Amino acid sequence: MTPPSGNDGFVVFDHVQKSYDGQTLVVKDLNLSIGQGEFLTMLGPSGSGKTTCLMMLAGFETATNGEIRLDGRNINDVPPHKRGIGMVFQNYALFPHMTVGENLAFPLEVRGMGKADRETRVMRALDMVQMGRFKSRRPAQLSGGQQQRIALARALVFDPKLVLMDEPLGALDKQLREHMQYEIKALHNNLGITVVYVTHDQGEALTMSDRIAVFNDGRIQQLAPPSQLYEKPDNSFVAGFIGENNALPGVIERLDGGKALVRLATGELIDATPVNVREVGQQTLVSIRPERVEFKPEMMPAGAHTIDAEVRDVIYMGDILRARMKVAGSDDFVMKFRNTLGQTRLDPGQHIRIGWHPQDARALDLV
Ligand SMILES: Nc1ncnc2c1ncn2[C@@H]1O[C@H](COP(=O)(O)OP(=O)(O)O)[C@@H](O)[C@H]1O
Numbered sequence: 023m024t025p026p027s028g029n030d031g032f033v034v035f036d037h038v039q040k041s042y043d044g045q046t047l048v049v050k051d052l053n054l055s056i057g058q059g060e061f062l063t064m065l066g067p068s069g070s071g072k073t074t075c076l077m078m079l080a081g082f083e084t085a086t087n088g089e090i091r092l093d094g095r096n097i098n099d100v101p102p103h104k105r106g107i108g109m110v111f112q113n114y115a116l117f118p119h120m121t122v123g124e125n126l127a128f129p130l131e132v133r134g135m136g137k138a139d140r141e142t143r144v145m146r147a148l149d150m151v152q153m154g155r156f157k158s159r160r161p162a163q164l165s166g167g168q169q170q171r172i173a174l175a176r177a178l179v180f181d182p183k184l185v186l187m188d189e190p191l192g193a194l195d196k197q198l199r200e201h202m203q204y205e206i207k208a209l210h211n212n213l214g215i216t217v218v219y220v221t222h223d224q225g226e227a228l229t230m231s232d233r234i235a236v237f238n239d240g241r242i243q244q245l246a247p248p249s250q251l252y253e254k255p256d257n258s259f260v261a262g263f264i265g266e267n268n269a270l271p272g273v274i275e276r277l278d279g280g281k282a283l284v285r286l287a288t289g290e291l292i293d294a295t296p297v298n299v300r301e302v303g304q305q306t307l308v309s310i311r312p313e314r315v316e317f318k319p320e321m322m323p324a325g326a327h328t329i330d331a332e333v334r335d336v337i338y339m340g341d342i343l344r345a346r347m348k349v350a351g352s353d354d355f356v357m358k359f360r361n362t363l364g365q366t367r368l369d370p371g372q373h374i375r376i377g378w379h380p381q382d383a384r385a386l387d388l389v
């Protein structure tokens with residue numbers, strides 16, 4: 023799957039805005055092109071506008087401005103049931119008075135499909151989610167995870183090309199959620215469908231998606247594949263939202279070529295890689311991932327910037343250790359390192375010298 027370019031995606035949001043009250047825009051200027059067969063996740067905190075975007079794509083909300091296209095066609099005025107989109111929501115209730123089989127047959131009946139075809143499709147969809155044996159049960163006789171599988175089967179039963187999922191696993195416990203993530207991913211791969219998935223759970227987004235659109239405050243902050251979001255965040259919001267992050271406040275002292283010199287709040291000068299910072303004197307947050315921080319001299323990368331640190335505590339996490347330190351005015355500077363044999367001990371109160379490569383220190387703009 024290659025990410026689409028320009029405006030020729032399977033799903034296109036073209037300068038889409040949404041206001042519920044005619045005043046505040048909860049979706050500000052959405053431009054997003056999703057490729058056929060892509061698994062795209064909208065990730066962001068609560069209230070950032072993800073569900074609103076999905077509802078406009080599904081047709082349950084209208085865009086205040088802009089155009090939404092599906093397979094090259096403007097669908098702004100197409101009613102939901104004529105868009106051919108499958109949907110799964112966290113609380114997408116199954117009809118309680120119908121059996122599982124009847125719940126699945128319903129979207130086919132609405133589409134005017136004959137009984138024999140319906141039977142075949144229902145069985146096929148139930149087999150996809152390994153729920154064939156439960157066809158005659160009612161929803162109340164199923165566990166939460168099983169109900170969610172049926173909701174998934176119901177979204178797939180009419181062979182939609184596009185499936186929307188809004189926090190579909192939010193109500194499930196951790197183990198079942200992780201299991202269902204694999205199942206949804208497998209279905210996506212096997213069926214070749216396009217999925218637009220909404221979650222506020224970054225782990226879920228990172229494991230499932232081809233690309234992730236990080237939302238905040240009605241805007242996409244960054245659109246990129248998972249590894250790029252983590253390794254190369256575009257701004258301080260994305261750096262803080264995806265994964266664990268150290269953020270040292272400072273001011274840009276010098277900018278030349280691909281390098282920035284940053285004066286930290288404590289007065290110390292450090293080298294960093296500038297990302298979307300443009301001016302000397304500009305405020306910045308220098309972002310350094312905890313696993314890029316070293317303290318063992320033999321592990322220190324060539325050209326590393328080193329700095330004093332005071333250990334506050336060390337947490338044992340099995341395969342890794344996580345040290346919290348005081349560094350350059352920050353009380354919560356985190357370093358993660360592998361739990362190797364003959365581990366150097368770190369004790370609370372101990373003063374050490376830590377370091378990182380300037381390439382791993384990203385001077386980000388504040389958003
Ligand atoms: N039906 C609605 N009427 C009025 N405001 C709404 C409605 N739905 C959502 N909002 C508001 O729009 C903003 C975005 O909400 P939503 O799209 O649900 O965000 P998310 O799914 O990212 O949590 C929030 O401020 C929310 O309060």
Ligand SMILES: [Mg+2]
Nearest residue numbers: 069072073074
């Ligand atoms: Mg939501």
